[in-house]
Structure formats: structure tokens, C-alpha cells
Amino acid sequence: MIRKTMAVAAVALAAVAVTGTAQARDQIRIVGSSTVYPFSTAVAEAFGKGGKFKTPVVESTGTGGGMRLFCSGVGENFPDITNASRRITASEFENCAKNGVTAITEVIVGFDGIVFINSKSGPKFTLTREQMYKATAKDVLVGGKLVPNPYKTWSDVDPSLPKEPILVYGPAPNHGTRDAYVELVLDPACEHQPEIKAMDKDAKKKACQTVREDGAWVEVSENYTVIQQKITSNPAAVGVITFSYLDQNADKVQAASVDGKVASFESIANGSYPVSRPLFFYVKKQHVAMIPGMKEYLAEFTSDKAWGKEGYLADKGLIASPDAQRKEQAANAKALNDMKM
């Protein structure tokens, strides 16, 4: 009986393995940023409902993880598109080229803002980037010297802030949102200080880009729901999340104003809200001829009914780029222009 079972199993496995390797992939595979994931999946679903192609498979791996998978080679075992909440870096681009991924098209999808939220039952924060830097950087300047961050409560940072202990839940380094936080909040607030300006590049990077490790900054490597749950259970805690998430949960959490500006669709699209960034996706051009439906997927994503001001992605929280830029990016996606670093 055992011999029989094993024989059946072996035959079944062999059959499965043969069919698995024999058929070429006929389904688009997308990886990358968890910030772009809600938009990418919405487009994938709409594209699949068209009925001509299979619905693309979208994995949420984080921008960095997505780049690694995307750049690891050409062929049906590697993803076709990667989403990113920041631009591809020079080293990632080189890594891509090294593995034969030489033709990449870059498309700017729209904009997203980073917001600082806390529970609606907690105090209302009015923050500046300067204050966020002072509250979350590992070392800060006190009397011209770099010392381990001495601030314990928000009122230590600035007397106008509430007398509550500093507790910030932020994305872990695998999120593009973290890179954007460093680039848009920590760097600008840190680098203009004369003592930091005088440092060399590496020391500057270390002084400005490291976050606290003493418990005041808590890293969350999962998705934004986890941050939101922590925030709701602790009214004085502040969370660093993306605007699209805030938009869906505006009844439970409130956003702090940053440098006097409140995050909204308008203030992010016109650039007056200081902590906003573009979102991207990258297309492996060598796969366009190999995987059916890639051109059509790009056309769906770059159509106004998807990423336009009143498109279905706007309902999911995407902030559309200005009309001229959308037009330019749609043409770029259609022509599949190679990107240059």
C-alpha cells in the first residue's frame, strides 16, 4: 500500500513539474513598494476584468526588496514591473545592469505625502520638520555639540508642544517611506545647522540620518495597519504613515500640520505641503515582448480613468500629478523610453 502511495505521489509530482516548466508565463508579475501596492492592485484588478489577459500578481515587498528581485535578472522567473516610493538608486541601477536588466522605463505615477498622525482622542499636534528632527534623530546639537538625544517629552523639544513622552512609530528601513522620511524631514532640518555644514560627507550622513535607538522611535516593519493600531491604543503616540492611509482612516486618527500646512489632496499636489514625494514604477523593457499584456497594463495604469484627477486611483488615495506631467508620463510609458541615471 505504501509503495503504491509513493508511486502515485511520484507520478503526480513529475506530471505537475513537467506542466510547470513546459508552459511559459502568461501573467504579469509585479513586486515592490507597499505604498504603491493599493494603486497597483486596483489597476491590476481593473485590467484583469477586461477579460483579455490574466490578472497580474502583485506582491508587496517594500521598495528595496522589490528592486532586488526586479534587478536579479531577465527571464520569466523574474518580475516584470517593480513599484517604488522613491527613485531607483545608482547602485540598484548598476546592479540591474550587471544582471542584464539594461532597458528600464521609469514612470511617475503620482504623489504621496508623509503624515504624522495620532489618535483622535489624543492632543492635536502642530509640528515643524525641525521639531520632528529634534524628537527622532539619534544625536542632536546642544550648545554646538553633537550629543545623544536628550529630549524625553514633546515639551522638551518645544514648549508649545504637549507635555507627553516622545513615542513615534515609524516604518522600518525596508520601506521607501523611511527613505523619504530621512530625505524630506531629517536631512533638511539637520543640514542647515552650521556645525553640521562644517562636517565631511560621511559624518554629516551619520549625524543626520540615524534615528533614535533609545525607545522613543519604534520601528514597524509590517504594514501601516500595525502602526495605526499602536496609535489608537496609545493616544499620545505619533505615527509616521502615508497620506493614502490617512485618507481611508480619517475618522480614527488626526494628522499634525507640518510647517503650518495641513496635508490634503490639494496641498500635496501643488507642493505646498513640505513632506511629499513622487511615486514610481519601473518596467523591464526586455519583458514587454515576452509577457503578454504588458503594454495594455501600462495603458490602463496611465489612462485618465485610472490615475486622472477623478480616476479610480484617486478614490484609493493617490494624488494625481498635474495634467501636463501625466500626459508626458503616459507618452513615456507608451514609447517605453529607456531611463538614464
Added chain:
Amino acid sequence: MTEMAQTDTAVRSMDAVAARLKSRYAAERRFRALGLGAILLSVAFLAILLGSIVQKGWTGFIQTQVAVAVTFDPQVIDPDGSRDPLALDTADYATLVRNGMAARLAPDADRNARRDLTGMVSTMATEQLRRMVVANPDIIGTTATVWVLASDKIDMVVKGQVPRQLGAAGNALNDRQLGWVAQLEQSGQVRTTFNTTFFTAGDSRAPEQAGIWGAVVGSFFSLAITLLVSFPLGVATAVYLEEFAPHNRWTDLIEVNINNLAAVPSVVFGLLGLAVFLNVFHLPRSSPLAGGLVLALICLPTIIIAGRAALKAVPPSIRQAAAGLGASPLQIVAHHVLPLAMPGMLTGTILGMARALGETAPLLMIGMVAFIVDIPKSPVDPSAVLPVQIYLWAGSPERAFVEKTSAAIMVLLLFLVSMNMVAIVLRKKFERRW
């Protein structure tokens, strides 16, 4: 005098005995109370957990529908009257839905009001009308009342998951839409029915269209692969180690390693799966085939350990009797020992499979944690599994996914409970005592 002293010591020692006895009884009572307390505490936690899941999730099994009087306007569907199947397939059915809604609720709606109207029904309605027309082109030109799926926002309000007041927590409707909902409810054009979509559809970003069938099929394929691989391998390993292998340092080493493997965190198996099954054997990413193989690795130690215990429980007298009648070692094992040990082995296998059913961490590494809409047709198609689907929905921002998450948890628990039940029944039915 001496007599008095003697009785005194006797009384005192009797007192001491009584006191010690009392303290021993007290210790036993304390121990029992502690044990009972521990059980009550865990039962209370379980009740709270299940209670909150059921309370949050039971509405996931019902869905809200809205009645729309749809006029199948030939001008919209088929302006040139050709009844060309392609034209019928690609016609603008969204306009039909919107017109039907507008005719009932807001005949002179401006552009914004029409947008609000569109937001009341699911985009599934369009698909529904398309199917109706394609199946029966004769209805073009007629008017019919069609029950269409309401959008998730309406669904939440009608089911009472979010309060009705304007701007209340979780209520994404504006005053105009709230008024329409009240109007529709008064005229009986809103109903709630059993949510068949939830059990027939794959994943979706629109909560009202999302279902677990894709994940159930994915789980089925994965577990089938797991069973096919791990059961024969596990049983063979257990039989060899227990019945044939010599007892030396090598078999000891193997035994220690197997016991260790049972305690290795499952995400490590995921990394192994990524390195071996995906990168070396090039099995398709996100497929139940790769997932099932990884889960088989997780199951194997459990099956081997349970299998060896079951074989050990078979009394040596059975083997000796068979040997005495001239049976070869293989005949002894195949004809006598293995059939007697099988119930124990099956129990171990089912428990191992139940663990595999609940795993997500190892599947993350091989790409099964992904947005997958199409229902898998074979073990090489990309697919999610039940716990992964729960994880993905729990991370979705839309409010309506909260109840879907809990509903999916209930389905997963149902599967787990029934698998464990099968294990218990098998054990009760076939277990033999000597």
C-alpha cells in the same frame, strides 16, 4: 505522673499529625484551585477571542443589495441594432446602472450627484448587466428590476457596522447619499442576503467583491502536495529508523536532528524553499507546488516523530509471533506492525497538516503573499492560501475588510477544527490497546 506525660505527648503528636494532615489537604485544595483557575482563565481568553471574531465577522457572511429598475436602452447597448456579440460584450453598462439609479432617486442629477450615485452600487453591477444581456439579448428594450450589489460604503451603513450620522466614525457617505439610503430602505429597495460572493470569488480590492474561494483552492492544492510528499516520506523514514536501522552513533545523530527540525522556526523553511525550490529547481513563484513542498518540510518532523511513537507502541509480541510463523522482516512490518501503527501515524499526519494549513511566514519568502485575483486551476498557478488572505485583508485600509478578515478567520478555524476532529475520530475508532 509518667502516665500523664505519656498521654500528653500522645495528644501532642496526634495534634501535630492532624495539623500536618490539614496543611496537606489545604495544599491539595490550593493546587486544585490553581489548576481550575488556569483552565478557567484560558477558557475565558478563548471565549473573548472567539467572541470578538464572531461579533466582528458574522456580518461578513451577508451582503447588501439594492433594487434598480434598469431600462435596457437599445440606444446605449446596441445603437445600430446589429446585436453583434462583440458590441454587446463591450457596451457601456455602467451608464445603464447610473440611469436606473438616477431615475429612481434624482431625476435631475448634475455631474457631482451622478458621481455620488455611482458610488452607491458596486462596479460588479455593470458586470451583472453585461452577463444578463449577453445571455439573453431579447431583454434589450425592456425594463426590469435587478437586484445589484451595493458598494462597501452602503453595505457598512445598512448592516449597522458604522453609525448613520453624517461624519460619524467610518461613515464615508455624504448627506445626499445617506438620504438616498433612507429613501431606498423606506421603499423596500434594499435587502440583505447570504453573501455567496464571499465563497465563490477570488481576492479583490473592492471589499464587497472580495471572496476566499481563490485562497481555499490554493490551500487545498498546497495541502494536497504537502500530503503527497510528506506522508510517504515520513512513514518510510519512521519505519526504517524504528524497525530496520541499526542503533549506532549515526542513527542517534539523525534522531537528534529530526527532533531539532521540529522546533525550527517556520520562516527558516521558507528561506530554504526560496534557495532550493525557486532558485535551483525554478519552480514557479507563488505557486502551491512550491508552497506545498515547503510546508511538507515543516510537516515531516512531526510525522516522523508521531510515526515512530506509534511504531514503538506496537507490542514486540506481535513481531515475535509473526517471526515465529516464518514471516520475513518486511512481511512483519508491512502485514502486521504498520497496519497496527497506522491510526497513530494518521493522527500525527493530520496534526502536522493542520499546522501547515495555518502557516504564512514560510510562504512570504516564496511569493505567495501577493494580490492574486484569478482562482488557481492547477498547483502551478499563482495562488494565495487562507492564512495569507487573512493577513492581506487585515492590512487593507478599507473599513469593510475588517468584517471580511474576521469572516475568513472563522472559515479557517472551521477547517482546523474539522481536521482535528477527524484526527480524534480516527484515533477513537482504530486505536487498539494491549
